[in-house]
Amino acid sequence: MHAYRAALLHCLADPCEVGDAACQYFADGLLVVAAGKVAQIGDAAELLPQLPAGVPVSEYRDALIVPGFVDTHIHFPQVGVIGSCGAQLLDWLQTYTFPAEARFADPQHAREQAAFFLQELLRNGTTTALVFCTVHPQSVDAFFVEAERLGLRMIAGKVLMDRNAPEELSDSAASGYDESKTLIERWHGRGRLHYAVTPRFAATSTPEQLDLAARLLREYPGLYLHTHLAENQAEIAWVKELFPERSGYLDVYDHHGLLGARSVFAHAIHLCDAECRRLGESGSAVAFCPTSNLFLGSGLFDLARMDAHGVRVGLGTDIGAGTSFSALATLDEAYKVLQLQGQRLDPFRALYLATLGGAHALYLDERIGNLLPGKDADFVVLDLKATPLLEHRLAQSQSLAETLFALTILGDDRAVRESFAAGVSVHQR
Template identity: 80%
Template sequence: MPQTRAYRAALLHCLADPREVGGEASHEYFADGLLVVEDGRVVQLGDSGSLLPKLAAGVEVVEYADALIVPGFVDTHVHYPQMGVIGSYGTQLLDWLETYTFPAEGRFADPAHARDQAGLFLRELLRNGTTTALVFSTVHPQSVDAFFEAAEKLNLRMIAGKVLMDRNAPDYLTDTAESGYAQSRALIERWHGKGRLHYAVTPRFAPTSTPEQLRLAGQLLGEYPGLYLHTHLSENRQEIDWVRQLFPERSGYLDVYDHYRLLGARSVFAHGVHLCDEECRRLGETGSAVAFCPTSNLFLGSGLLDLARLEGHGVRVGLGTDIGGGTSFSQLHTLSDAYKVLQLQGQSLDPFKALYLATLGGARALYLDDRIGNLQPGKEADFVVLDYRATPLITHRLGEARTLAERLFALMILGDDRAVLETFAAGRSVHRRGS
């Protein structure tokens, strides 16, 4: 028998990019809504007054007072092995990698440590309402196995891959072009397309891969349909200069990846802070995406992403927490920093655009918007219940808000993990606050 349950609260989800479809046409809102879920998928949503009388007898209705249901958040760039270095003091990107990141990642040679950290990481994502993420593991295949094993048990839609690094990194974290290719192939065969899991070919960034390793990464993308490419791009000016020194024959940082056939649909480049117009144009025409990581860009002093320029060239953009350069798992907190980053450049982040970036925009960046990203019937039932009374300050501020836009913006600026009352993945509760 089909398992059907209905959830009653205010409902809000995006239908389109507010940049492309103005006004209320970009989203759908029900002040007293009903979300009907059957066997892990949305079957109906709408006004509760219209839908409640039509529910079949015996269908349980779960009611949330003073709450808002939104789609599950999508994190387009995050490092699960870096939880232990969040908030590490005082360096920029390259020094930060050497001082904090590489030693932390070395511990993932131990499968027990990897399993422990994978479970903790996923619990933290779900506690913050994130139901899909594009995730860096480490160079160790066992780090990927540990992550996918934990995600499979929770039936989460997750993307991850083994890091490829065959130079300019500590010996305990390097592979070879050949071993990286062979280990990646074995992991792809084991995990890609299993349940709700996807594999990402994951060179850390151009400086830590030889030309041969990048060539084999491109070869992998051609050998298996539907793979992702996940790496870093133009995060830090010192990094960009290093790429020029290592690849003098290429016209720029992006051209290194382009030369090795790493651009295209499902290719996601984290940061993209210091891109020229030609690089933005090339990302747009290839269907590649950029992960906007405002908290880490501010924390590491990397720079300010120009969202308007990227989108002007048709680049797909999602939101990334970039733990552990980023300082919060919360997409609400990340949107607060995104708003400030854009304010510094004379741009404005409308609250409905913000919700789009954290949900449907992220799903589109990952080419998963046919499955997740909003609450349309037929989509997988990944959703979050946000508590309008999460803190005394949020309660007070929302009491003063006159419009939906004001309430949504206040949640974005003041909210964090405390605002997440419950998180659902494929229709199943995978986190409830306090339990």
């Protein structure tokens, strides 16, 4: 057992649904952790006298403890091309993504990149992510070995591509199915790890491969489906050429049985109301990836439309087209994307999207996403004096909402003082 004393803030529900009751805040709080789970949360003055003798208490001054951030869409093989110039989506794939991913045929390279990638996540306070690997099974093994060593709750899978991809990055419908099945049986449900069936996007999979992806989902209950949807206008036109018999991009996935609980579609920018309604009624989720949508010039995500149709939404950094591992920096861009459309991102809704909302999108909100007793003790200590500017700005704050908003606009990896996974410190600044 160990106790942590600081200001504590977490979400109990979506602020859009329950208003002010959505968040719980303790100005001088105590988080008690035992056996990797949250045991108690509350006011320090109330809980400290109840602690058994000898329980250590770590105190953090000028700090805010929040749940670990949840990233619902990111590519671990693309770290090496982050910040590469001058391409939109389809050119980005050919120019940067495919050459970077080809290097993961080397197991040693995959291991080195997995270790660096996961440390970057933790340095930014992200304790759970839905992750693209490459077509190579060894990339998945390398990722899960390191995630298991760190005791993290992570979701990942082998990319499926049996057409319109370089030969060295292509599988077949049959080999993709067989290799995925082997990886599922090795990793899914092991410790805190989950497997995601991962067709890159409709344009790089044949109908046969999409059918076999759906077969895996039927054969192994609890799997995830992770892919891309309606990110770029040229991409949408290409998918329409490849699947002329389908009514739209989403209908390709729907026809092949890929919508439903734990299906996560990255981007989902250019959709009509009928498609959003179908996502909502199927229980599927979308990943809002503002930094990559802006960087690649793809478009502006319409959060209000998704809300109107009851679609589960999580936040995604989408490294490497995304430009920061930081959930705080990503929320900064999310605020601006919505401002451009006349929508307002409330700071408590922003926290929800980065924590409990992401967990809800991944159907993990019974395990992670807030600090209620019984949840996994995944949490982050944020330094409210991380930079001179942040310290100066927060000294002027008149409310918790103002403090949280300034933190999401001005904060980044420097604000993360310490990250914990299942009660274990996995990063210290």
